[in-house]
Amino acid sequence: MDKNIKDILPLTKMQELMLIYSISNSESFASVETLIYLIDGELNLDVFKTAWERVIKSQTILRTSFVWDNLPQPFQVIRHDVEVDIEFRDWTGKDEDMVIKSIEEENYTNQSKLIDLTKSPLLNLKLIKLSSNKHYFVFGFHHIILDGWSVGLVMEEFKKNYKLLSESRELPIPFEYSYKNYVEWLNNQEMNDSLSFWEQHLEGITSPSSLKEFIQKDSKDNKKQVEISTYIPINTTRKLELLAKSNRVTLNTIFQAAWTILISKYREEEDVVFGFTVSGRPPGIDHVEHIAGVFINNIPIRIKLHQEQSLKSLLSDIQFENLEVQEHQHIGLSQIHNLVNLEKGSNLFDHLLIFQNYPHDSYLEQEDNSIVMRKKSSKGPSINSNYHLTVACSLRDNNIFLRIVYNEVNFDPEEVNGILENLKIIFEQMIDDERNINEFNLVHEPKIILNERKKFNHTFKEPSSPMEIQLSEIWKEVLGLDEVGVNQNLFELGGHSITIMQIIQRVKDDFEIKLSISDLFENPSIESLALLILNKYVLTTV
Structure with a gap:
């Protein structure tokens, strides 16, 4: 070696x-x-x-x-x-x-x-x-x-x-x-207790709190990501900081509450789930605050609310939710996804929230008889995410700073701007923590009627040909699922590097065909993979 x-x-x-x-x-x-x-x-x-x-x-x-x-x-x-x-x-x-x-x-x-x-x-x-x-x-x-x-x-x-x-x-x-x-800390964690927690915590969820109402067309073009942003006025920011302090919560909790209210208003639902990025630095690791690496994890946050509930009560519930999931936030999202009885073809969430609180940046700008470093630019969206819509909140120049990064190919820019406008107005209305949820108002009315959203759902499709049936059996066994639609995406079903290698081996054993990793990346559904095998590996050998 x-x-x-x-x-x-x-x-x-x-x-x-x-x-x-x-x-x-x-x-x-x-x-x-x-x-x-x-x-x-x-x-x-x-x-x-x-x-x-x-x-x-x-x-x-x-x-x-x-x-x-x-x-x-x-x-x-x-x-x-x-x-x-x-x-x-x-x-x-x-x-x-x-x-x-x-x-x-x-x-x-x-x-x-x-x-x-x-x-x-x-x-x-x-x-x-x-x-x-x-x-x-x-x-x-x-x-x-x-x-x-x-x-x-x-x-x-x-x-x-x-x-x-x-x-x-x-x-x-x-x-x-x-x-x-x-x-090593991750690999030594007892998973069963955390998996049981997530299974119980997400029980009853059968469909995601989706924003797919705004998807105009499907595209794999990831070069069309754009960013929009806005500031919350400094006077409002200070009042929100006082609101957080008086309710013994954080600005992160305020941010999650605003988003919960927005999604609840859009979908007319009282059980909201969204993706959230946690910092993921376990306090039990020596010097963890000084170790560089990838500690973040994306987890579901589930908030149940009712329209007569006060904002103060909602803030308390969200703070409790974040404390409750903290012990189990190291579990991978694909593992959590497999525990939830979702509608066929659905993901647990299709958008992500990030609260950015990085204490190190201010040190670079300190004048200490050395060099002074100022972040000048970041070409392209400064939030990097493979979700089609990501919402970030941070403090910048003593103002709350809100950003949305989205894929312009998939989302209507007018509607995404409407989301940002609505989020900003919710922040401004939150100053009154005695306000009930039903007293919050939106300034932008979505043009797509929410009750038409079903037409955007990904319809489950049964395998039909012998090859699709055989591939379906392989996927069900490898992924540990009872059913797999031929139009479902391998990676959205929880597929990862190990399952890819297992599928390649099973296809080799059952069909005597040696697939490449690229074959699965480019054909992540049973339907498209069956066509590839037929056209590339079967017909060409006849």
Whole structure:
């Protein structure tokens, strides 16, 4: 074995999903993000590189690559040492706006090709000189190694290193923060209790709190993601902060309450389920607050409400819901999905909420006789998600900042803007916590009548041909399902890297046909896979 290999680990469930998505959507921008920082202050290039080398030495996730070809399951490979490659460009005298535009266009066009998952580090680093005391730093990374909190953590660690080195001070003895600790913690968790919790918690749900009423047409074009945003006025923000304090809840709870009210109004339902991204850092892991990696997980939040209920009561219920699921938030979404008796062809939720609270960013802008770093830009949507609609809330410049990223190909821009307008007006009405749910009003009336939504549902389709029937039996056995429609998507049914390999092996055993991984990614339904086998493997051999 390569002596430079330190560890070989399985992937977490979230990493598996990201890997599958990256392989099957190679042109997508959701997996790779590029941040641009403006650096003010005289920069020492040697110190800059050394500071980054030290960060990569201290964080094992930054020395990680991924392997999956011809293996029963994918693995992440951690190396003792990797070479830090920082591309330097001297663009002194160039127009600053043109420089930014050039960087953004280059990365927007090529970012999915700039990072090779099989080669560590999974980073794309560029330093562009504008003058002796002004540079742009381009930080590109793959989301399979860093979540939002970890990005801030890594950047803060870099700046601390740079400050010490630039002052000719020695860095402390390096301490290695190992993502392995989290992977092992996950693998050592007792799953049965948590699975039982989710099964009971989601009992009775047969259909999702869907926003598919706004889907205009199906498309796999992931290049049409756009972002819209708005601020909540500062006076309203302060009143909402006081509301949170007086009710002993967080702004995150306020955000979830506003969304719960919106979905309840749209769907005229009192049992709401939506996806929510949790930070996922277990307090039982030593130094977990300093370890970089992917800790986030997407879980369902279920809120039951009634129209005569007060906002104050709803806030209390949502706070309790978040505390209740906290102990079980490490379970993978595909595992949770398999526990729910959903309508055939349905997902548990089709949109995602994110509350962004990253404490590290402010450190970069502190003036401490070193460089000052300010986040200048992020080309394309700054929220990376493979959901067609993602809603994010954060505090920016003391204002609540709301953003929606959605796929323009699938969603009506007018209706998505209407969602944002309605969310904003709900926030403004929440100042009165004695207000009942039925007293909240919307400013935008959806043009698609909600009772017509059934025509957008994915109709279950039985297998008909002998091949479809045989493939259906394989999928049911591998996925552990009682029924599988021939038009249902393998990955929406909970398929992942291991099940892909199992299906390929079963098809080889039953049909004497050797499928490739790409065959399943490109034909994720039984119907399309049966046609592929017939046209590519059967007819061509006759």
